[in-house]
Amino acid sequence: MISNQTVTVFGAYARTDVFFQRPREQHDDARVVEAIDRARAYAEAGADGLFAPGLADSTLIARLAEASPLPLNIMVGDATPPVRALAEDGVARVSRGPALTSW
Numbered sequence: 610m611i612s613n614q615t616v617t618v619f620g621a622y623a624r625t626d627v628f629f630q631r632p633r634e635q636h637d638d639a640r641v642v643e644a645i646d647r648a649r650a651y652a653e654a655g656a657d658g659l660f661a662p663g664l665a666d667s668t669l670i671a672r673l674a675e676a677s678p679l680p681l682n683i684m685v686g687d688a689t690p691p692v693r694a695l696a697e698d699g700v701a702r703v704s705r706g707p708a709l710t711s712w
Contacts, residue, residue: 620658622682622702623651628663633688641669645676652678662706665689667698674699 625647627640648659659677662684664670670690674681680701683689692703 621656622658622660623647623654623656623679624660624662625651626663628661633663633665636664636666636669638669638672641673641676644673648673648677648679658682658702660684660704662704667694670695670700671698674701 625644627643627647628636631640644659644661644664651659656679658681659673659679660682661673664673664683665686665688667690670681670683681699682702682704683695683700684706685692685695685703686706689695690698695703
């Protein structure tokens with residue numbers, strides 16, 4: 610049997626900009642806690658995922674991925690770990706953001 614049906618899946622990713630509010634060198638556990646609090650609120654509101662652009666520290670990414678009730682999406686760039694390492698840290702999705710460079 611052949612089907613011509615197309616399945617389209619949409620997701621609502623809630624964005625937190627807590628990591629854009631300070632330079633990367635000042636990202637710390639307090640920022641992660643703030644992002645986790647927001648992720649919980651977003652999950653209660655029905656979001657499907659958490660987008661945390663600006664976060665680049667592997668240890669903090671892993672903490673956020675582990676504690677978030679939502680799958681974590683990270684914006685990759687020159688300062689972030691490689692995609693494979695992000696996956697190992699629990700990141701569910703990556704975005705290129707405004708960058709137009711190749712992988």
